[in-house]
Amino acid sequence: MKNNPINFRALYDGFDAPTTDIDCGMMCAPLNKTGKPFCCDICRAVPVAYRYEWDYLEENSTIWHKWRGDECPQEPCDRMELLRQTPDHLYLLACKGPEYCQREFRATSCRQFPFFPYITSDFRFIGLAYDWDFTETCWVISNLKRVTPEYRRQFITTYDTIFSVWLEDLDSYAALSDEARDHYARLNRRFPILHRNGNTYLVSPRTEKMRKVPIDSLPQFGPFSQTFFNRL
Numbered sequence: 001m002k003n004n005p006i007n008f009r010a011l012y013d014g015f016d017a018p019t020t021d022i023d024c025g026m027m028c029a030p031l032n033k034t035g036k037p038f039c040c041d042i043c044r045a046v047p048v049a050y051r052y053e054w055d056y057l058e059e060n061s062t063i064w065h066k067w068r069g070d071e072c073p074q075e076p077c078d079r080m081e082l083l084r085q086t087p088d089h090l091y092l093l094a095c096k097g098p099e100y101c102q103r104e105f106r107a108t109s110c111r112q113f114p115f116f117p118y119i120t121s122d123f124r125f126i127g128l129a130y131d132w133d134f135t136e137t138c139w140v141i142s143n144l145k146r147v148t149p150e151y152r153r154q155f156i157t158t159y160d161t162i163f164s165v166w167l168e169d170l171d172s173y174a175a176l177s178d179e180a181r182d183h184y185a186r187l188n189r190r191f192p193i194l195h196r197n198g199n200t201y202l203v204s205p206r207t208e209k210m211r212k213v214p215i216d217s218l219p220q221f222g223p224f225s226q227t228f229f230n231r232l
C-alpha cells in the first residue's frame, strides 16, 4: 500500500524467529478443549493489527477478516466493551484458524504472543513482559528459559522500529505496563522482564526496582508446574 510508514513484509521477515526451541503449540493445545493452541483460538484471544498492517494483510493474505464478534458463538463476549478497550490505531481481527494459518502472514500480535513490550513509568522500552491473563494456559510463560535469544533480539528490534514511527503505540503499551504493575502490586508479587540487555530481572511493581535473576529460577504455573505433573 502506498504511504505505509512501515514496510510490513520487511518487518515480518525480521520478526520470524520461533519463540522457543520447540513448537510450543504442541505443549498447550492438548489442554484446550477445542484442541487449538490457546493464542490461535478466537474464543481465547482476539488478534489485532495496526491499521496500516491491516491494509497489507488484506491485500496479500487470505486468512484474515475484521473481527465481527460472532466468531465464538459458544462463548459470546461483550463486543462493544472489547471495541471500547481497543486503541484507535488498531483493528481487531480473526483468522480462519490454525489449520489454515499462513505463517508468513501472521500478524505482529501473533508473533509477539504471549509478550508485550514493557515500558517503565519514565517511558523506556526495556524488554518483554508477558500477558498475565494467560499464565495458566500458555506453556511459554512457564518456560521462559526456552525463549530463544534470537526471538528476544527480533522482538526488541521490531518494537524499536514500530515505536520510532507510532508514538501512540508506545503510549498504549505504557498504559498496559502500568496495568501490569497495578496487577502485580495487588498480588504483592514481583514480575519477570526479559530485558533488552539479554538478562532477566524481577521487577518490583511499586518501586520498579529490578533484581537480576537466573532465568531458570522463574516459576511454572498451573498445569505446567512440576507439582501438577507429580500429582498425575
Ligand code: SF4
Binding pocket: 019, 024, 025, 026, 027, 028, 029, 037, 038, 039, 040, 113, 114, 137, 138, 139, 140, 141
Ligand atoms: S505462545 Fe503460548 S498459547 Fe501460543 S501456542 Fe505457544 S504455548 Fe500455546
Ligand code: SF4
Binding pocket: 039, 040, 041, 047, 063, 095, 096, 097, 098, 099, 100, 101, 102, 105, 106, 107, 110
Ligand atoms: S494467523 Fe496463525 S498464528 Fe495467527 S492467530 Fe491465526 S492461526 Fe494463530
